[in-house]
Amino acid sequence: MFAREAKPKAVGALGLPGIDSVALPFHAPSASIAEAASGRAYAWIIAIILLYGAAAIAVMPVAGARGPDLPSITPFFVAGVLATELSTSFLLFVMARDQRTWSLLMLGCAYLFGSLMSIFHLLTFPNAVLPDFIVIGTDQSARWIYNFWYAGNSILALIAIVLEIAGWRIRAEQIGRAIALAVTGVVAGVLATVTLSIVAVDHLPALIRGSTWTPFDVFLISFELSVLIAGIALVLLVLRRRNVIFLLLSLVLTAMAFSQILSLEGPGRYTVGWSLGRLSWFLSACVLFLFFMRQFAEQQNLLSRARDFLEMRVDQRTAELTEAVKQRDLLLRELHHRVKNKMQIVDALLAMQARQSSETEARQTLHDLRSRISVLALAHQHFMEADFETFDVAPLLQELTRTILTNGADGSAVLQLNANPLMVTIDQAAPLGLLVTELIIDSLEHSPAPAFARIALTLQRNEAHAGVLTLSDNRPAEGARLPDPASDKARQRARVVAGLVRQLDATMTADHANGWTVEIIFPAPEEESK
Amino acid sequence: MNPLNDCVLIVEDEYLIAEYFSEEIAAMGRTVCGVADTAEKAIDLACAHRPALVLMDVRLKGQKDGVDASIAIHNAVGSKVIFITGSREPANLKRIALDHATAVLFKPLRGHDLRAAVVAAMGAQELGKATDLPAQV
Numbered sequence: 250m251f252a253r254e255a256k257p258k259a260v261g262a263l264g265l266p267g268i269d270s271v272a273l274p275f276h277a278p279s280a281s282i283a284e285a286a287s288g289r290a291y292a293w294i295i296a297i298i299l300l301y302g303a304a305a306i307a308v309m310p311v312a313g314a315r316g317p318d319l320p321s322i323t324p325f326f327v328a329g330v331l332a333t334e335l336s337t338s339f340l341l342f343v344m345a346r347d348q349r350t351w352s353l354l355m356l357g358c359a360y361l362f363g364s365l366m367s368i369f370h371l372l373t374f375p376n377a378v379l380p381d382f383i384v385i386g387t388d389q390s391a392r393w394i395y396n397f398w399y400a401g402n403s404i405l406a407l408i409a410i411v412l413e414i415a416g417w418r419i420r421a422e423q424i425g426r427a428i429a430l431a432v433t434g435v436v437a438g439v440l441a442t443v444t445l446s447i448v449a450v451d452h453l454p455a456l457i458r459g460s461t462w463t464p465f466d467v468f469l470i471s472f473e474l475s476v477l478i479a480g481i482a483l484v485l486l487v488l489r490r491r492n493v494i495f496l497l498l499s500l501v502l503t504a505m506a507f508s509q510i511l512s513l514e515g516p517g518r519y520t521v522g523w524s525l526g527r528l529s530w531f532l533s534a535c536v537l538f539l540f541f542m543r544q545f546a547e548q549q550n551l552l553s554r555a556r557d558f559l560e561m562r563v564d565q566r567t568a569e570l571t572e573a574v575k576q577r578d579l580l581l582r583e584l585h586h587r588v589k590n591k592m593q594i595v596d597a598l599l600a601m602q603a604r605q606s607s608e609t610e611a612r613q614t615l616h617d618l619r620s621r622i623s624v625l626a627l628a629h630q631h632f633m634e635a636d637f638e639t640f641d642v643a644p645l646l647q648e649l650t651r652t653i654l655t656n657g658a659d660g661s662a663v664l665q666l667n668a669n670p671l672m673v674t675i676d677q678a679a680p681l682g683l684l685v686t687e688l689i690i691d692s693l694e695h696s697p698a699p700a701f702a703r704i705a706l707t708l709q710r711n712e713a714h715a716g717v718l719t720l721s722d723n724r725p726a727e728g729a730r731l732p733d734p735a736s737d738k739a740r741q742r743a744r745v746v747a748g749l750v751r752q753l754d755a756t757m758t759a760d761h762a763n764g765w766t767v768e769i770i771f772p773a774p775e776e777e778s779k
Numbered sequence: 780m781n782p783l784n785d786c787v788l789i790v791e792d793e794y795l796i797a798e799y800f801s802e803e804i805a806a807m808g809r810t811v812c813g814v815a816d817t818a819e820k821a822i823d824l825a826c827a828h829r830p831a832l833v834l835m836d837v838r839l840k841g842q843k844d845g846v847d848a849s850i851a852i853h854n855a856v857g858s859k860v861i862f863i864t865g866s867r868e869p870a871n872l873k874r875i876a877l878d879h880a881t882a883v884l885f886k887p888l889r890g891h892d893l894r895a896a897v898v899a900a901m902g903a904q905e906l907g908k909a910t911d912l913p914a915q916v
Contacts, residue, residue, distance in 0.1 A: 582868060586838070589865035590793060592887040597799030600890060604802060619889070626887045634867065655891045 286493035294496055295485070298503045305507045312514035312522030319519065320376035322527070327371040329531045333538040334364035340541045342428055344494075349424050352413035356498070357428075358435050359405035363534070365439045366398035373447070386447035392456040393446035396469045399509070401438065403476040406502060410483045413495050460517040470509050477506040497536055504533030585633045592626040617690050620653050624682040627652070632675045639774050642678055643668035646708060649682055653689050662693060662701075668708040671716050672774055677753060681771070684749045685718070687742055688767060692722035695765070716773035721766040783858060786812035787897070788830040790821040790848060791863070792840045800834055800863075803890050807897060818843035818851075825852040832881075832900050834893075837864040837871060849878045859900045863888065 286294075338360035345353035371377055372384040373391040383391070419427050445453075456466035484499035508526035517523065596619055603615035631645045646668045654664050673681060689704060696702035703723040711717050750757045755771035787804050789811060791797040801811045812828035815821035817840045825833060825848075833852060837845040849860045862875050865886040875883055882896040 582866070586865045589886045590796075593865070594793060594795045596887050596889065597795045600799055601795075601802060604806070623887060623889060630867075630885075652889060655889075 286490040286496045288490065290493065291490040291496060294500055297500060298481075298485075301503050301507055305510060308511065308521065308525060309514050312511050312520060312525070314521045315517075316519050316521055316524055319524075320374065322524070323371060323374045323377040326527045326531055327367045327377075330367045330534045331364050333534045334360045334367070337534075337537045337541065338364060341537075342432075345419075346424055346428060349419045349421060350413070351415075351417045351419060351427075352409045353494070354419065354427060354431050355405055355409035355412055356494070358431050359402055359409060360537075361432065361435045362405060362439060363398065363402045365435070366394060366401065366442075369394050369439070369443045369446075370398060387450055388457060389453070389455055390446045390450045392462075392466065393450060393453060394443060396456065396466070396473070397442040397446060399473045399505075400469070400476070401442070403473050403480065403502075403505070406498065407476050407480045407483075410480050410488065410495060410498070413492060414483065414487055457517075460519065462513075462517060467513065470513055474506055474509045474513075477502045477509070481506065494537065494540070497540055501533045501536045504529045504536070508533070585629075588629060589626065592622065592629075595622055596626075620686055620690065621683060623652055624649055624686045625679055628675070628679040628682050632678060639672040639674050640678070641670045642673040642681060643670050643708060645678060645682060646685060646706070649685060650689065650706065653686060662696070662704070664689070664702075664704040664706060666706045668706070669710070671708055671710065673716070674774060677771070677773075680749045680752045681718070684746060684753070684769065685720070687746050687749070688720045691742060691746075692720065692724065692765070695724035696722065697725055710773065711770065714773065714775065716771045718769040718771070719766065721764055723764045724761075783829050783831045783856070784812065785901075786810040786828060786830045786832075787901075788812055788821065788824055788828060788833045788858070789814045790816075790818075790833060790839065790845060791836040792816040792838070793836075796836075800893065803893050804834075804897065807894060809897070809901070815848075817841040818845065818848035821845075821848040822851045822855070825856045825858060829856050830858050832897065833858045833860045835860050835862050837862060837866070837875065844874075846874050846878055849880070853879055861896050861900060 338357045341353055341357035341360060345357055369385075370391065373386040373394050375383050375388055375391065378384050386394075454465045455463050456469070457463065462470070481499045481502045484495050484502075488495050490496055508529035510526075511522035511529065512520075512526040514522045599615050599619045599622070603612045603619075606612050606615065627645055627649055631640055631642075631648075634640075647666060650664050650666050654662055685706065689706075692704045693702050701723070705719075705721045707717075707719045709717050746757070750769060753769075753771045755769050757767060757769045759765070759767045787809050789797050789800050789804070791800060791814065794816075797814045797816070801814065804811050812830050813824040815824050819841065821833070821835070821839075824830075833849070835845040835849050839845055839848070845862065845864075849862070852858050852860065859881040860878065862878075862880050862883045863886060864871060864875070864883065867885055872883070881900045884892055884896055
């Protein structure tokens with residue numbers, strides 16, 4: 250009925266983070282539920298008001314007819330008004346906190362006042378609670394409370410309409426205090442008017458005589474009626490459809506006004522006019538409440554659609570990310586493959602170069618170079634297969650020693666490897682492999698003849714959980730070392746070994762009492778506790 | 780079926796690697812009957828020369844890969860095939876397993892591994908003319 254213009258940007262108002270960039274597949278309402286009504290809604294309201302007027306005029310001839318005395322109708326009337334108006338006032342305060350407008354705050358006050366006053370109306374109304382008994386006050390009190398109730402409601406609503414026209418807003422930091430103040434003021438007003446109506450009723454003019462209104466009562470009712478009509482006129486002529494809540498308020502005020510007109514026409518309690526007036530008032534109390542209920546249903550629906558949409562987006566995004574990871578994985582493997590191919594090309598180049606070389610020493614140099622490069626390739630291979638930051642270096646050493654020996658100068662050299670599983674990082678693997686390679690090449694060079702080289706290599710952890718690499722060989726005693734330890738090659742190798750030891754943050758001790766033994770202790774990452 | 784010729788077909792799309800393998804095979808005293816860089820060429824050469832052994836790279840230029848070529852050669856000629864691949868991934872190995880591979884070698888591989896696999900596939904060859912080229916390098 251009150252179709253609103255769709256504002257897709259309203260997503261943020263739902264408090265759903267991170268989907269602002271996503272076009273929602275449905276129309277979300279704007280941040281607030283108080284907003285402009287459509288022209289159609291305005292036309293509907295006018296039509297209903299006119300119908301209401303027509304109905305009131307139609308019943309006027311019978312309004313004065315006296316119906317049966319039904320005091321027990323009052324509790325039903327009051328209960329209905331109390332429940333709907335109290336709920337509506339709460340919802341209006343919530344809205345006022347959100348919108349920070351004085352007009353909504355004042356409208357909330359009007360509803361709170363109305364709901365609280367209805368309780369006292371019940372307590373003072375003759376025979377309403379108990380037969381032949383008024384709980385508090387007198388018969389006059391009931392009529393005074395009724396008039397205060399009506400007047401308070403009408404005046405507060407009129408003020409709210411004027412404030413809405415003015416468009417004044419409450420500062421954000423004051424909204425809490427403003428609401429507290431408003432509620433306190435309403436409660437104080439209720440207590441004051443009720444006290445006045447009960448305690449000082451004897452000093453007030455009489456409003457009811459028998460079951461007929463006095464002229465002063467008619468004056469009061471007429472005043473309240475004019476306030477209501479002023480409110481309706483302001484809404485329909487000035488505010489028009491700026492705010493759907495206030496447009497509906499004109500309907501509320503119309504129902505209230507006709508309740509007054511009918512009770513004027515039926516001058517006294519239990520006339521047809523009086524009874525229909527109460528019904529009309531009850532209807533007026535329900536209007537905004539029904540509107541809020543409809544909003545609630547709509548927002549629930551919207552939330553559930555937003556949730557479905559979000560779930561769909563999450564699924565979609567997960568699928569996209571999974572695909573992206575798959576692609577990245579593929580790319581990584583492709584890269585890995587290419588690295589190995591390049592390594593193969595480097596090795597092929599060196600092998601072909603070595604084949605062309607006639608000098609044994611040059612061939613040996615190129616062979617050693619291939620060994621070193623293959624260590625890098627092996628370290629890369631093991632790292633790629635590990636899939637983790639650390640990996641066991643023992644299989645790498647196994648493959649590495651086998652590669653050096655089987656491709657070495659003579660297949661009859663013996664290398665005994667005893668490597669315990671030891672986790673190292675990729676940063677350690679390559680220098681460690683190169684270090685082992687240098688030491689093995691050194692051992693082979695220093696053996697009396699390559700065929701007789703006997704090398705033992707162990708890898709383990711010591712008590713301090715550091716990695717310990719030990720290499721020993723059967724090289725002859727110091728004096729008989731081959732080649733000359735002072736040669737460029739020997740110096741170069743010593744420098745490389747020392748440098749790699751440094752890179753590993755390791756310490757190296759060498760002992761040549763019996764052959765040659767070198768021990769390298771390096772920090773190894775802690776084993777993961779399983 | 781006609782007997783196979785005592786030669787080796789090399790299928791490898793990297794020129795330098797193919798060249799190196801050729802030298803290694805020659806150093807073993809074996810004949811290289813051709814080098815192919817695509818699956819189609821490999822099949823053509825295999826049909827033409829009927830080699831006893833094919834060194835087959837898995838990834839090749841063009842649409843088909845070494846496994847495609849190998850299956851075709853197996854059916855048409857019946858040569859033994861040594862796969863040489865840079866990938867140890869299960870998916871790749873599974874694909875190789877589709878064929879009747881004599882051996883699978885992984886890049887980067889060194890001369891010894893290649894020689895050992897060739898000897899295992901073809902038997903040892905008396906080194907005649909290759910004595911001046913030390914096979915161990």
